[in-house]
Amino acid sequence: MEKQRFTFSKSDRLKGVKSVALLFGEGKSFFSHPFRVVWNYTETHPGISCRAGISVPKKEFKKAVDRNRVKRLFRESWRHRKKILDLLISKHNKEIDIMFIYTGREIPSLYTMNSYMDKAVAKFSLILESELKEDGNPERDSLRPKGNQQL
8 A cells, every 4th residue: 555645845836926916816715713715716737736825924923933833834734634625626627726824823833723724624625615516517507597687
């Protein structure tokens, strides 16, 4: 049996001014304490189902050491949980960019960060499943009124 590798490689990271600008310009968002999660479907990176990024505001964490600590904890927690979303997204042949903005005011422990990530990934999975069901059901689209039609 082959060991499963949990990685967060360079190609899995959300980077680039254009990608981030597009994400914040056209993306959808939700809140799962202590993260504000912004996400969007994309087609800019074939072969990679989910790219993720983290932002920790300077306003809350003045010292770079503290911001980097939160980012490090996020990356460690995310690399163990991204497989859940990868399976869901790739099953529907979609690609997603996702940005986590940490809104907490204290540096969490790894255990706490893991529980935060579990909640955020579970909530995002539910949102994605409901969206993908709506997109993949042509019967539902035919039942919707088009334009100014009334039922």
